[in-house]
Amino acid sequence: MVWDIFVFFPTNRHTMKKIGTLIFIIVVLASACQDDDKDVIITTPQELCDSLDIHYTQDVAHVLANAGCSGSYCHGGGSGGVNLSDWANTKTAAESPKFLKAVKHELSASPMPKGGQKLSDADIEILECWIKSGSRE
DSSP: OHHHHHHHSOOOHHHHHHHHHHHHHHHHHHHHTSOOOSSOOOOSOHHHHHHSOOOIIIIIHHHHHHHTOSSTTTGGGTGGGOOOSSHHHHHHHHTSHHHHHHHTTOTTSOOSSTTSOOOOHHHHHHHHHHHHTTOOO
16 A cells, blocks of 8 residues: 555656656746736836826827827727727726837737837837826826
């Protein structure tokens, strides 16, 4: 009866090292798969955002339109489950960390605009400050 347990647990030292290494790798990989999209990370300094008066209608809508993001053939039509057609929908989309990650071309999001150049640093600052300032209309 006691010997039945050892059938499942090898006593060979080399085999035990392999099993230990495999368990370690599984634990490392599992911890690496944690959701890193929990927070919106904004790198633009608060002082800069405070000095700008960023609003959706005056600033953000123009950035998105110039990049082709808010057109009816793209996210203006809800492409990819993201709708950037107006202030309310854009505000909702911007609450997701994936929004800025996509705009900044970060690894965990599909880069936007799709197939296009990354937005300029100035345009990214406008989007970040808009979000940081409460996504005003």
